[in-house]
């Protein structure tokens with residue numbers, strides 16, 4: 374199987390998610406080639422072919438033009454699958470490529486099983502296996518689901534690509550900075566995060582008190598943010614912030630892949646969960662099996 378891996382490039386830099394694509398293709402046992410609309414100064418460290426189109430000419434994003442370039446590289450490579458990260462870039466571009474190829478698309482892949490791909494369902498509590506029936510397939514992988522501890526290395530063979538037809542009614546204008554956050558979790562050394570298991574909004578100050586006693590910040594899982602218990606600026610995960618504190622305390626958080634993707638770089642993880650089999654236990658250094666609203670106040674009192 375041959376895989377064309379579509380790298381991401383933003384504001385002059387190659388994004389680290391590129392290496393997750395390589396880890397995915399390695400696990401798939403596929404022959405790899407990469408595709409980048411970027412620049413010579415931001416090539417990935419790898420020993421594969423990189424089809425390189427110039428971002429200065431083609432824009433950091435233009436779905437019409439980028440689609441043509443991806444299709445051109447896929448044809449030259451005779452790729453069986455074209456793989457994107459399931460980011461805002463991937464989820465916009467991948468279906469356009471799939472439609473142009475009349476190929477099946479599998480989105481948000483979190484695992485590989487014999488002959489198929491695992492994707493989350495039932496709010497990421499279960500997994501189902503999807504097998505593309507089309508000859509060629511377009512795939513998007515969940516950020517954080519495939520990573521390698523190996524340091525990327527190698528020098529790519531660069532094949533330059535261009536498109537004669539760069540016409541598009543769309544134009545890339547620029548990036549709009551996100552609203553100013555009231556907390557910057559990316560710099561926090563200690564984060565204590567509240568999950569749905571905390572129960573209700575009135576219990577958030579109890580979690581916040583532990584964060585304060587540890588000299589840290591309050592984090593949260595997505596349901597807590599969606600319920601309006603805390604502001605989105607506290608959300609950790611694929612649609613929140615990616616954090617790397619020295620200590621991460623997960624209170625009543627199950628450990629869905631989208632949450633783990635945002636906190637897996639933490640040095641030390643403590644999870645408090647009443648379910649001893651909660652998936653967070655697989656990444657936690659310490660799993661405290663307890664009712665969070667009994668354990669946390671007792672721990673905070675000790676620390677104080």
Ligand code: FAD
Nearest residue numbers: 497568569570594595610611612613625626627632647665
């Ligand atoms: P649940 O999964 O409901 O888990 C609650 C946990 O609390 C359970 O393990 C339970 O055993 C435990 N519990 C219950 N009561 C108690 C108690 N009294 N004491 C102790 N433990 C208790 N999620 C994120 O967090 N961040 C993201 O950025 C994010 N992005 C997403 C993007 C997409 C496209 C999708 C589809 C989903 C995303 N999600 C994200 C949602 C994610 O899939 C999970 O649904 C979410 O992380 C679950 O949050 P939770 O662990 O707080 O809740």
